[in-house]
Amino acid sequence: MxxxxxxxxxxxxxxxxxxxxxxxxxxxxxxxxxxxxxxxxxxxxxxxxxxxxxxxxxxxxxxxxxxxxxxxxxxxxxxxxxxxxxxxxxxxxxxxxxxxxxxxxxxxxxxxxxxxxxxxxxxxxxxxxxxxxxxxxxxxxxxxxxxxxxxxxxxxxxxxxxxxxxxxxxxxxxxxxxxxxAGGDTGIAYVSRQYRLHDGAEPGPMSNPLAWEARLDGYQVIVFRHERGIFSVLLVRPAGALHDLRHEAAFTAACRAVPGLCDWTDPDRSAPITPVLPGGRLYNHYxxxxxxxxxxxxxxxxxxxxxxxxxxxxxxxxxxxxxxxxxxxxxxxxxxxxxxxxMLPWVHDHTRSDDHWRRVWSGGDVDLTRRIPSDLILAAAAADPRIAPALGPYLAMLAGPKSLDPVEPLARAVYQGGWRSPLADGPGRDELAEVVRAAVAA
Ligand SMILES: Cc1cc2nc3c(=O)[nH]c(=O)nc-3n(C[C@H](O)[C@H](O)[C@H](O)COP(=O)(O)OP(=O)(O)OC[C@H]3O[C@@H](n4cnc5c(N)ncnc54)[C@H](O)[C@@H]3O)c2cc1C
The missing domain is CATH 3.50.50.60 (FAD/NAD(P)-binding domain)
Structure with a gap:
């Protein structure tokens, strides 16, 4: 500067x-x-x-x-x-x-x-x-x-x-x-809604203290816990697909169709406190x-x-x-x-990850000719535990993306060997699109 x-x-x-x-x-x-x-x-x-x-x-x-x-x-x-x-x-x-x-x-x-x-x-x-x-x-x-x-x-x-x-x-x-x-279009779009747990209701499943996350075939869902029993359901969709999730009936039907989300949004457990909130296109930039x-x-x-x-x-x-x-x-x-x-290394880090998921959501696979994106390095720890010790500082942003470079070759070997992070149970994007279509038509 x-x-x-x-x-x-x-x-x-x-x-x-x-x-x-x-x-x-x-x-x-x-x-x-x-x-x-x-x-x-x-x-x-x-x-x-x-x-x-x-x-x-x-x-x-x-x-x-x-x-x-x-x-x-x-x-x-x-x-x-x-x-x-x-x-x-x-x-x-x-x-x-x-x-x-x-x-x-x-x-x-x-x-x-x-x-x-x-x-x-x-x-x-x-x-x-x-x-x-x-x-x-x-x-x-x-x-x-x-x-x-x-x-x-x-x-x-x-x-x-x-x-x-x-x-x-x-x-x-x-x-x-x-x-x-640096950066550009992330290729993803948000659609979310806030809910509140009923008094005394137990929360649904969690992946970590902040959230429950599941990657399905062609999209992703995340539940963020907030204060006082409030939580948000987030559907992360490719920017060009599943537009109709913005309709309340479609969003509700999607929540019913995805295991885990279905638990969180069960009317016996919680109720929505906002309308469905669609989001615009999202960009990485520096x-x-x-x-x-x-x-x-x-x-x-x-x-x-x-x-x-x-x-x-x-x-x-x-x-x-x-x-x-x-x-x-x-x-x-x-x-x-x-x-x-x-700051700039974080933007590059996200861009690498977005490129990967855009490719996978269009039917592609891990690009082994480039540095493995950081989130895939993290995931590969499930297949090679030697990767795990490098994760904490990166996850907490106490160390930048470069801190994963020493374990990148281990992750690369995992993917070269054919291992892929398993997808969560639930409808793939085409099946979810059917659920959404039916809900909007009803
Ligand atoms: C969909 C989405 C989800 C996100 N989720 C997360 C998350 O989970 N965790 C996280 O840490 N971050 C998240 N972020 C990022 C986070 O929201 C931003 O990093 C944060 O808002 C940055 O704060 P800011 O003050 O720089 O900008 P902003 O919050 O955008 O505030 C900018 C302000 O500038 C004002 N302004 C603009 N132009 C002018 C003008 N000409 N004159 C006067 N005022 C002006 C605007 O009115 C606004 O009030 C998310 C972002 C998006 C888009």
């Missing part, structure tokens, strides 16, 4: 303008305010309405299931402990993975994205030094290669530092920096920091990754902390190099 923001330090009060008050903008904004900076975060979103509802129209994934990894919890505890407490008070449950050797790894928390963001927003909104301003940033004012302020609904707001935290669809700085360098002084990209504006691995809030939290460390040390200029080293 080339932004000339190394002048910012604890002692200097500067006007920081943040584009977007999502998790990235709120967390960074409140943390900078606590360091004595004067911060304005601009967002068209009004926050929850007086009835308590929060539509959050600019963030399509807001009501879709999120797994919240421990990196976000750690960032809250370090920078805004009241927000962590507010999450817990709202019912969030902290979790740990217990590995075969007994090692406990923090695994994040069971909580809805909405509940987490309400907690974060309520604390950030009370932070002296941080102003949440309702508005749309039209553009960043740049003079002599340096960001000088924001144009908010036609009005100029002078700033010393601009942070673009406008998310995956933010456009406002697109023409100021290099085009995205944007290097622009060569504009005083302008920093953050959160999803830097990178987005295939969502079902649940890494977006973690990469956001990691970025916020890396940027704050650099601001504290007067070395914000090294943030771009940190992003290139620490």
């Amino acid at each position: 080339h932004s000339e923001c190394s002048q910012y330090s604890r002692e200097v009060v500067v006007q920081v303008g943040i584009i977007g008050a999502g998790p990235a903008g709120l967390l960074l904004g409140a943390a900078l305010a606590r360091r004595g900076h004067a911060v304005v975060a601009v967002d068209p979103d009004p926050g929850p309405d007086t009835g308590g509802r929060w539509a959050r129209r600019g963030v399509m994934q807001f009501h879709h299931p999120h797994g919240v990894r421990q990196q976000m919890g750690e960032a809250l505890r370090a920078e805004l402990p009241e927000a962590w407490d507010a999450c817990l008070a709202a019912g969030a449950e902290p979790l740990a993975f217990v590995l075969d050797d007994g090692t406990r790894l923090p695994a994040g928390m069971r909580v809805r994205r909405e509940t987490f963001e309400r907690a974060l927003r309520s604390v950030a909104a009370r932070e002296p030094g941080l102003t949440l301003r309702r508005g749309h940033v039209d553009r960043v004012g740049v003079e002599d290669g340096r960001a000088r302020g924001l144009v908010v609904d036609g009005e100029h707001l002078p700033t010393d530092l601009v942070v673009d935290a406008s998310g995956r669809n933010g456009r406002v700085t697109r023409d100021l920096g290099p085009a995205p360098v 944007r290097a920091q622009p060569d504009v002084g005083g302008l920093v990209l953050l959160g999803d504006a830097v990178c987005t990754t295939t969502p079902m691995f649940g890494r977006g809030l973690a990469t956001t939290a990691m970025q916020v902390r890396a940027l704050l460390d650099r601001v504290d040390a007067g070395d914000a200029a090294s943030f771009g190099a940190w992003c290139d080293a620490a």
